[in-house]
Amino acid sequence: MISVALEEAGRRGCETAAAEHIVLAVCKDSNSGGAITMRRCGLSLSEVSARIDAYAAANGSPRQRAESLESSALRLLDAAASAAQGLGHDHVGTEHIALVLPQLDTLQVGQLFLKMGLTAPAAQEAVEQWINEGMPRSDGNGRITGLLEKLRLHKLKKLLRAPAIGWKIFVRRSLGHPRFVSNPYPLYRWLRTREPVRKDPLAPVWILTRYDDVATMLRDAKFRKDPFALDRLPRLVREQLDATPDRVDSDAVSMLFLDPPQHTRIRSLFARAFTPASLAALRSRIELICRKRLDRVHASGQMELIGDLAYPLPVFVIVEMLGFPAEDYEKFKRWSDEMTASLALNAKPEHHAIAAEARDQLRDYFDRVVLPMKNRPADSLISRLLETEGQPGGLSREEIFSNSVLLLAAGHETTTNLIGNGVVALMQNRDQWAQLVADPLLVESAVEEILRYDSPVQWTSRLTGERMELGGRTIEAGEIILGCVGAANRDPSKFADPERFDIRRANNKHLSFGTGVHFCLGAALARMEAQIALSMLIERYPQMKWTGRKLSWMKGLTFRGVRFLPLALR
């Protein structure tokens, strides 16, 4: 929208875009929240545009676009941002612009709207009503369109000339926009088609969206892991990528952030817990946990999938595997929740402080409760790892702690989201649910398709170890590369009809667990948990139905999943 405003101003030969250019941009997108608000207040968009056009200043010969925003535009955007904040919204949309226009009567454009009858209460009522209806933006064909889908990202480059606004409105807020959060795939598709190897104009990162490029990034040793690379990013980007300095430091010895040979040493010791034999021994425990969780809700005929099953199941399993006392489950759940809250895109400073506190408490717990296990040998992963401490090729205490936290975090949220995203996809594609009910042996390929279609992990990163060519672009050594697994998994050059959810899909080589030396250590465990949970749901509740009104997707670039999923079981 700001790009369009800059173009509107440029067309009139202006060097800066004013408030009226922003309003023209809002009117131009007839499906924008602002345009819808105006129409609902009885204004005709063409008439509004014509009247603004009549006084929008012309200042010399036309140019491609204006260079920056002038103070009236900044005032309008600031007022819109405050209105969004006042309403508790995580994004700034054009609806907030329409909302504040009548209040800005010191601006010419504000006076114009007042004269045309757009009063503050009318705008307020229209916006509230539209939000309550779920912010519909039908383009007449029933298709949803809007800001992010329409955004031509190359235009964002121009925003570099107004970086503060660029950050605030687009990077920080737009990725928290409900449309991107609920469905990032149109934006991925746009990137993959137009600029599959893209140097981001707003951040010192490269973005890969094609399958082959993401797979190369994951497999090729020229791409390194570097826990400190993220530290070089501007603060806001770091927050976007879920990488606060705290987190980066304490992850320094986590295998996920190391290259061979340290990676190989740590991974091979932890891998002992994930042999086929160890996992087979866990099967009956996972079945029992699932059965108990479903028994708890059976009589009520209803469940909230995430809280009742998808969330607790992987925590119980990983806590048990690590050998942490099961009775402390609630503590792990709280610490894990608090650490996860700081990963949200809209996380506030207090969330980061709470997360750091949770990590400290976990560390304290580890020292008090877990370390003494060394003297009480038991058949748990932790006690076996502690035995290697101080031995050649063994692990340090710090390595055991960091990698146990990694298992707790990596093995938890991701698996919760695999089960959650799976049930969402199956409920939204009822024919596929019916096929699974009719043929439960399809559960293995169904889980693979869920992983591909809506991966719980959407992005991962590397650092270039040397100068290289990729997708016709030259990337220097030491650059940060973000590989979009979610986009790679829908690359039509690899998957036929990639936007279709098809539980019978063959040759499904998705990248949801990564590939190469960092291939997910818990992949087999996650698959088993999801297969067992889904098998039990189809067997016990073939008529199961989603009863919610609107899906509530979590914000955050890395993980993808819903917060709640209410279901009627029969």
Ligand code: HEM
């Ligand atoms: C659906 C569930 C899961 C998904 C989608 C997932 C995804 C991933 C991905 C994409 C990576 C590679 C990241 C990279 O290369 O940068 C990874 C690594 C890892 N995952 Fe998972 N994961 C899941 C479940 C689990 C579980 C259940 C555990 C353990 C209990 C686990 C433990 C790990 C570990 C330890 C690594 C690091 C491996 C290494 O660096 O060598 N994950 N996971």
